[in-house]
Amino acid sequence: MLIEFSVGNYKSIKDLETLTMHASNLQAKYPHLEQDNLFLGKDDLRLLKSKAIYGANASGKSNIYKALETFIKIVANSVNREKILRWEIIPFRLNKATQSEPTFFQIQFLKDDITYRYGFVADSESIHSEWLFKKVERETLLFTRVEEEFEYNKTQFAEGGIISEILKESNENKTLTSYLLLTFIAKVMKGKISNELVDFITKNFVLVSGLDSERNKKNAEDFIENEENKKILVDLVKAADMGISDVDYIDFNEDKKNEKLNKKDEKEIYVFAVKQSFNEDNKKSGIEIMSMSGEESKGTQKMFELAPYIINCMNNGGVLFIDEFDSRFHSLLTKKIVELFNSESNKKGQLVFITHDTNLLSSELLRRDQISFASRDKFGASHFYSLAEFKGVRSSKSYENDYIHGKFGAIPSLNDFEELFLEDNG
Template identity: 40%
Template sequence: MQVMLIEFSVGNYRSFKERVTFSMVAANIVAKDKELDENNVFAVDKELKLLKSAAIYGANASGKSNLAKALSFMRWFMVNSSRETQSTDPIDVEPFRLSTETEDKPSYFELVFLMDGKRYRYGFEANQEQVISEWLYYVPKVRETKLFERKINSFKISKSYEASGIQKRTRDNALFLSVSAQFNVGFAEEILGWVISKLGMISELWEPLLFTYTIDCLMNNENKSDIVKLIKKLDLGIDDIQVEKGNFTNDIVNDNLTDRVKHLTLEIRRGQTASIKTIHKKFDKNGNDQSIEKFDFRSHESEGTQKLFTLAGTLIKTLKEGDILVVDELDARLHPLITTAIVSLFNSKEANPNNAQLIFMTHDTNLLSNKLFRRDQIWFTEKNRYGATDLYSLAEYKIRNDASFESDYIKGKYGAIPYIGDLSHLVDSHV
């Protein structure tokens, strides 16, 4: 099943004024380096071209991570609202509290995506008590067609959706799409299938699960050679990795993780864990390798190496299967050249033949280069004077393709940087 992300919109109200939209649609621009247009963009048809990667920049507290959290919540609610919640459970949304206009308005979520060559548009509005509205449209041929639409407890369902009667089984705090999948409605099953298997999320909270996934891949010889090759190629001094099964401990599965994260994609295999050893060459005084040395992964490898190992299984799966991967703070604990290498994997016809998509939040300005990105692949978040997040693309600026993206960003030409006050008198030296 080939799935591609087109747009994601989120906000506290249905009006365009109160929501932000992130898009993977390629803008009508020509990059300085023609190879960027050939590698970083892929054509769906004669009219639609999508991006393989996009970076989102912004100051601390500007809303970058909130965008990832919103998508993560939408994903979880789509999959689990019919089975992981009770009728009295509140919906985990929070209104924008810095405006009297929106503090009592529902939260808005919408995804536009391609699945098996057809465009779908799905979304919902919800407050903490109930789902206010929900909709699903698709384009079977030329025109967008409604599959269902919901207003509170009033439903309009097309015959092709084949879900008559299921609306009566849908609680106020559950999504009709989620309930439909429970009753084997084909459209709903396919959509939730791609959400579970094709839309990947990575944040610090997810790392114990992703670590487990990489171990499972190595234990079960699933993409093992590619995972080891990736780690070796990134110059970590590791020649091989050995994984041996052992008894379960809490080192891999953190029981403090929220139930939402535990149930999203990765099955935790309780009852077993692993002893991980990294293999390093051992040299004599003349520089000749004489033997090998085994390091304990947890105690002897750096935090950067451990993070890369954590990411490796998911990165390889994403590239091989043409998935969508959203990463919050991709650059954390990684050298800028390693981050660049990961992005370059996605911006490559050879390494990414199935057009996997990478979306990541970052502070790494080294990536702001017209040799790595087209302008439409660079996005910014900025808080406006009222505390709300604005989201916009570098493609919206009229600048030369040969401009120094990094230098101009640091100078504040695109906004989305912290404006730091005078700190010279922060500490009173006379005290």
């Protein structure tokens, strides 16, 4: 589970900003928010099941998503993609002081009742520093690296000894400065702890753009090839009131499975929705097959594409982070999905989402610490803050009206559009 993610000097994020899933000490008015919206861990650890992020266009709210995406990409590929830092590290460019400074990333997460804190500082050319800590009762260093200096815990992180030996060879230093040591130990040296943590970070944090239809479509097609998966997906789509009685597919290359296919022809799937049809007397007369991509609405397509991510997160745990969550969805549907994650049935999945849907700003749906805002200051830098930081906010009413009227910031300052089209009569 995610505890918190911090980033500094990345795109529109100039200063260190943190997305936290820690629950505050504020008491929610409605008891179900204390019971259903939280995961309760050891040592009084209380984590939020979901987090909503609001903000004006160009406020930088999507950059916290992109920062986590970049962090995961570098952890996954710092060894096998030579120029990964050059492609992914983008500092805050609106200030001369930060243009040449490195970027900071740090994540805290819970795995097997152990809290891990891992992070690194990097620019487009090299890793400047890197650290890994674990906490059971108290926090313990596993390894730290500053430039070419490396220190590790010989008792709890013995695999660090491999790196210690390699760093003694001066000709290896320049090579390792462009690698994350965690990834190097995991992928090259096959270190057990490192491999488990890299695997956890790259597989348990799933980032989805609500507008990236092609990627999501392919994932959904792969998902429904399993009959059990297909059944629960159909149930979820039907529960979303899309007017569908079934979803199925035809694999046009089914009879060629034993042949060697060209890579581009490995899978050619036609996904379709099954709907009830009626005769002229409005009596059931059969079914109609409708192309998912060609005949179904964009909302139905998006529900089909997001369903596998929702199902996997609810069943297997992890963090689902969705950008453009409410795009193409009715507000009642987005609310229903949020309610699903904030429910007693959700035992291990977290949902973080970026949205403009103010209907979700309900004190009966979300705790104040589950609502975050992104705003951009006059110098172009993005800042993130929680509704829980505001004093005098009553938890017995909707937060929507106060947000729309600017009480919490994070809304656009719009000029008069009409003046742009008025003739100058003077």
